[in-house]
Amino acid sequence: MKDRAKDWFEELRNRLVATIEQHDGSKFEKKHWKHSGRGGGMMSIMKGNIIEKGGVNISTVSGKFSEKMQQRIPGSKEDPRYWATGISVVLHPVNPNIPSMHFNTRYLVTQKNWFGGGMDITPCLEFEVEKKDFHKDLKSMCDRHDKSYYPQYKKWCDEYFYLKHRKEPRGIGGIFFDYLNNDNFENDFLFVREVGSFFHTYVDKIITLNKDKNWTNKDRELQLIKRGRYIEFNLLYDRGTKFGLETGGNTDAILMSLPPLAAWE
């Protein structure tokens, strides 16, 4: 199960990288990194023509949780050892008509094991029609697995990606899930793969539709301000960022999510 999850995340990375490189005409640069425990990962970073900054990071790591972490992570109270594999993607496009896109899925093994992940979209211009389509398609995909997934995971996403101090959501939401284990690895793994394939298809589609749309200086300003909010969220609230920086994770890989340029009013 560990190998199959790991292999899928690699395959998905390859597909995403190939699709984005084809659109962009630039290549991702790959960088290996080592975990402080065992294992490590590979970041693929692009600064391209369509993707101003894009990162795809896969990692497979293992180690022992600190006592503090043992209290928080399921299945680790009696045995601090963990094993984890995952993929995370952040795309910050040049064209303000293409939203910033974020996705990740992971498989964690302690004395329990589960999948987690999600995706969410952050446009900076009018996006009402696209928002409806995105959520409709996401619901269809989720519903094929379990009718309870979409409402539950959408709500989780909305609650998670909310900037309390601004009283505003980070973007238009998506889905967010964790601790997914229905005692049926095949079904859960199929869902996780479909979440990944959905994101891959969505990236391809939204770039194709919007990459040739014109934009103004004002649109660019709005984009830079929205990116500022994105940074506020990631540094003030994001669990993964906090967890990673506190546990001595790879700073470059963790902060890969930050946009290349951002503005504050």
Place this chain on the structure above:
Amino acid sequence: MKDRAKDWFEELRNRLVATIEQHDGSKFEKKHWKHSGRGGGMMSIMKGNIIEKGGVNISTVSGKFSEKMQQRIPGSKEDPRYWATGISVVLHPVNPNIPSMHFNTRYLVTQKNWFGGGMDITPCLEFEVEKKDFHKDLKSMCDRHDKSYYPQYKKWCDEYFYLKHRKEPRGIGGIFFDYLNNDNFENDFLFVREVGSFFHTYVDKIITLNKDKNWTNKDRELQLIKRGRYIEFNLLYDRGTKFGLETGGNTDAILMSLPPLAAWE
């Protein structure tokens, strides 16, 4: 004592604003804001020719600490009421040869009362000579009050303005102090005023010396990257930012410190 502290912070604000406006040729825009308890403040914001973004915020507020805060704040265990007045300043200049400059001083009253504050400087280009001068002058000023101040407050500043995840300091340091109360309000207040006057003089001096120096695109890039680090510090570590956002403070005033434009590699 409360009135005298409050009046001084206003006077210092007026002096700083006048000096910066004279250099810049632009005017600060003033915005009143109200505190969720009692009182409020006034932000003075400039987006100018020399100061790309500058903010001077003064506030005088009172209220009751939450039970959690009562445990943390001296003199509030038995009575949650507080009164506070202060000034904070952040300047992000256009010219990469002028460093970003940060300063604040405050007077807090619970069942105890004390001054706190400090200043620190964040250059993005070579600044070794200026760094030496800055620290030498700062030490002289501190030494006139108490020989123990400079070494103690410099150390506090170095420890505070450190980005653990980057293993690098935010800038070249300065001084940082808190809970200053020697049972002699006159002496403590004189020190606080001299700290403010020192900053005022320093701002005037460093702008005068460096405002006409040329810079390259590469210097601008280094500046934007350094500003990214500045943002990382403020959102990940800064006590004032965390305290302010958690206690429902004025978001615009709290995040006034963020630079107008920043980059990540």
